[in-house]
Amino acid sequence: MILVTGGAGFIGSNFVLDWIASTDEPVVNLDVLSYSGNLRNLASLQRNARHVFVHGDIRDRPLLDRLLADHQPRAIVHLAAESHVDRSIHGPGAFLHTNVEGSFVLLEAARAHWSGLAAGRRESFRFLHVSTDEVFGSLEPEAPAFTETHAYDPSSPYAASKAASDHLARAWHRTYDLPVVTSNCSNNYGPYHFPEKLIPLTIVNALAGEALPVYGDGLQIRDWLHVGDHCRALRAVLERGRVGETYNIGGGNELANIDTVRRVCALLDELQPDPAGPYERLIRLVADRPGHDRRYAIDTRKIERELGWRPTETFETGLRKTVQWYLAHADWVREVQSGSYRDWVAQNYATRTPGPA
Ligand code: NAD
Numbered sequence: 498m499i500l501v502t503g504g505a506g507f508i509g510s511n512f513v514l515d516w517i518a519s520t521d522e523p524v525v526n527l528d529v530l531s532y533s534g535n536l537r538n539l540a541s542l543q544r545n546a547r548h549v550f551v552h553g554d555i556r557d558r559p560l561l562d563r564l565l566a567d568h569q570p571r572a573i574v575h576l577a578a579e580s581h582v583d584r585s586i587h588g589p590g591a592f593l594h595t596n597v598e599g600s601f602v603l604l605e606a607a608r609a610h611w612s613g614l615a616a617g618r619r620e621s622f623r624f625l626h627v628s629t630d631e632v633f634g635s636l637e638p639e640a641p642a643f644t645e646t647h648a649y650d651p652s653s654p655y656a657a658s659k660a661a662s663d664h665l666a667r668a669w670h671r672t673y674d675l676p677v678v679t680s681n682c683s684n685n686y687g688p689y690h691f692p693e694k695l696i697p698l699t700i701v702n703a704l705a706g707e708a709l710p711v712y713g714d715g716l717q718i719r720d721w722l723h724v725g726d727h728c729r730a731l732r733a734v735l736e737r738g739r740v741g742e743t744y745n746i747g748g749g750n751e752l753a754n755i756d757t758v759r760r761v762c763a764l765l766d767e768l769q770p771d772p773a774g775p776y777e778r779l780i781r782l783v784a785d786r787p788g789h790d791r792r793y794a795i796d797t798r799k800i801e802r803e804l805g806w807r808p809t810e811t812f813e814t815g816l817r818k819t820v821q822w823y824l825a826h827a828d829w830v831r832e833v834q835s836g837s838y839r840d841w842v843a844q845n846y847a848t849r850t851p852g853p854a
């Protein structure tokens with residue numbers, strides 16, 4: 498049995514689905530179901546006895562103690578977080594509460610549980626702390642990609658809160674010997690991605706004939722990794738990663754945002770052409786994100802060398818599958834766009850006057 502936090506979110510639900518499909522081991526999935534958590538992502542597991550969903554907060558220590566005592570997981574995969582940079586700019590408080598305080602409460606509960614285990618189970622226990630490349634800050638155009646020892650230099654409240662949680666997780670290993678392994682991953686994309694993030698936002702806006710907002714000059718570079726490859730990497734880190742170590746995970750797909758948006762448009766032109774013309778006509782350059790990091794790139798040599806992991810999807814194959822998934826799941830999109838989603842879009846883009854691309 499493993500305990501996954503945030504398993505109803507984008508990466509979490511992909512991870513849980515992948516785990517159930519590729520192992521025999523049950524999962525307890527603890528998620529507070531914030532705006533980005535969606536049980537519909539896990540609908541296929543409704544009658545699966547190996548998936549136990551618990552609605553709750555990682556800051557709820559009595560709940561954590563009860564879950565750990567009842568289910569005796571051999572590992573915790575910690576994904577629960579506030580994850581959107583733009584939201585962290587509008588309201589940083591929630592990011593500190595969940596990403597910093599929540600990780601602290603979870604680490605403390607894990608430590609209490611792990612300390613009470615019998616010797617063999619203590620040795621094999623793992624706490625996998627899932628983090629981001631954003632903790633490293635921005636890279637110059639020609640600078641080498643982030644290695645695991647790159648200095649931390651977070652730019653956004655989101656990145657700073659994740660950096661803080663990384664420091665806590667490592668300190669809990671050094672000070673208390675808690676068997677922590679950390680991963681820092683680049684931008685994911687794929688099914689169940691909440692459409693506040695660049696790729697799904699572009700797909701859903703294009704299909705609705707709405708503007709495709711690109712921040713600043715659109716030349717910021719992100720390294721895209723298909724979420725399925727991230728899930729396989731997390732399984733490898735959990736099973737074979739060395740305790741106390743960090744593993745960087747990335748797709749080797751460095752692309753300027755404007756090119757990413759153009760690629761999505763080209764795929765949509767092919768798969769669901771708009772009689773009004775090519776989707777690129779909808780691209781608009783809008784006001785930049787404050788503190789916007791210019792470039793991320795990940796050096797994946799360590800995880801390749803030590804754990805034998807490498808991505809299986811190219812950006813071409815992964816993006817095509819992703820666009821096809823969104824075209825086939827209009828009902829999922831409709832559901833997540835109801836409620837507070839519209840308020841967020843209005844708030845985030847209200848002051849971003851669009852200009853031509
Ligand atoms: P997401 O926003 O889609 O999902 C986060 C999940 O956490 C949601 O289901 C939400 O309900 C849950 N959650 C939030 N606060 C909680 C709380 N207090 N208690 C319990 N559950 C809570 O995010 P995501 O994109 O799936 O990211 C998952 C993790 O991976 C995060 O830690 C993020 O920092 C990290 N990460 C994401 C990416 C990416 O590109 N999306 C890349 C690298 C690392």
Ligand code: DAU
Pocket residue numbers: 580581582583628629630631682683684685693694695696698710711712713717718719754786793
């Ligand atoms: O790098 C890993 C990180 O990737 C994760 O830690 C975060 O949880 C995840 O949200 C993602 O962060 P980004 O800020 O890179 O993702 P986002 O999709 O918000 O933006 C991707 C790029 O596109 C970024 O440079 C900002 C830009 N962008 C984004 C939006 C929403 C636009 O140009 N227009 C937009 O409307």
